[in-house]
Amino acid sequence: MSPSIPARRGLGAWARVLVPAVAAVLVLAGCGSATPSTPGAGAAAAQADFPVSVKHAHGTTTIKQKPKRIVAVSWMSLDVVAALGTVPVGVDEQWGGDKDGYDPWFRSAVEKLGGPLPETLNYGNAGEIDFEQILSLRPDLIVGLYSGISDVDYKRLSEIAPTIPYLKKPWDGGTWQEMTRTIGTAMGESRKAEALVSDVQARLAGVVREHPEFTGKTFTYGVALTPGATEVGLYLDYDARVRLLTELGFTNTPSMGAIAGTAKGTNWYGGVSLEKLDTIKADVFVAWANGPKEVEYSLKDPVFSRWKPIAGKHYAFVQDEALGMATSGPSVLSIPWALERYVPMLADAVAGKGATGADS
Structure with a gap:
């Protein structure tokens, strides 16, 4: 269900263009609405009373009581569930995880x-x-905001437990803030979700x-080249x-229109x-x-190496x-x-020091 690095399940090989992950996550433009509280309503959002309802691409899901056994079938969702105080009973194996398939922050x-x-x-x-x-996991809630859950999958999963798939389109779960608030609503933890969002923001x-040099610098995010590559994948x-x-x-590249013009179907990347x-x-x-x-290989490519950045x-x-x-x-x-590891690399990139992530 969830994407994996280098490719999301069920997609072509060149879709190495991952993976997060990561719009939200993240990511992404979409917002779950809920009753009686609405994700994103701000710090004053009230702790939800059940039942609550969440609108999404396949309809509306109603959760009648506070869930205790949650299955997360996508990236990021499992992190949010754990951050809100519940250990999921089932999760996707995470790319980059330890020998048991768990990422260090989740473990x-x-x-x-x-x-x-x-x-x-x-x-x-x-x-x-x-x-x-x-x-067999006997869930009382299934969340898959950053997933490709089809309508058929959604119907089958909903027969098992209330299911919240992507909010607007496949692999578009909303921003990490929206995902946190949406899952917070479903779990009856809107206040805690808002506090988490505020802390990370x-x-x-x-x-x-601390890094004013980042402000205004334009960027594009892609993948390293592999032997035989004739194009660069860009998100x-x-x-x-x-x-x-x-x-x-940072400021997204002014060339995003050209990149988006090469994207096919519901792909989250283009190829130049x-x-x-x-x-x-x-x-x-x-x-x-x-x-x-x-x-x-990328840095030695005679064409790629001449590109200005x-x-x-x-x-x-990032290796x-x-x-x-x-x-x-x-x-x-x-x-x-991630911040303590990622930010120094970005600072080196802005300074023209060429961060290769060898020590990350």
Whole structure:
């Protein structure tokens, strides 16, 4: 269900263009509405009384009582559930996770809650949901805001438990703030959700104050090249990792229209040929890479290496898998974890020091 690095389940190979993660997450433009409180209503949002209803792309889901057994079938959703005080009973295995498939910020949150760690979900070769496994977990709520849950999947999942899929379109769960508030509404934890959002926003604002050099710098986010590549994958403006950079003070490339024009269907990325790369304007290039070989190959490519942000060493390649996940699928748990690792790389990129993420 959830996307994975380098590709989301069920998508073509070149869709290495990940992955978060990460619009919200994140990401993304969409907002759940709820009764009696509405996600995003501000600090005064009241703690929800049940039942509550959440509108989404497949209709409206009503949760009759506070959920205790929650299955998260997508990125970021599991982080929000844990941050709001409940350990999910089932989650997607996380790219960049430890040997058990859990990212460090999620494992830490679960340990603080007293565990146990949740069961990881199974998928078929084409990304099919294992409905029997989910049924066996006896959930009373299923959340998949950053997912590609189809209408058929939604109907089957809803037969098991109230289900909240993406809010507007596949792989578009709303911003990390909207996701937190939406899940907070569903869990009856609107006040706690608002407090979490405020805390993380304050941390991001602190980075902007401490790094005024970020403000106004244009950027584009993409992926490292692989042997034989003839184009560079670049993410659209609603993608989670793109939105995170704008929250850190950067300005999205003025060439986004050209990038978006190459996107196909519901893809969250476009592809620009190497020969036309100089038409993409950006002060800084940020990307994820599957290890140092991809970074080395990219920097040695005779065309790519002449592109202005690469030639001037205004680039940051994220190689560390956990950091890649944290910034591709930003959440109220992963953002604080990521900042101390990500911000120095971005500072080096702005300064023309060429951050390769080797020590991240």
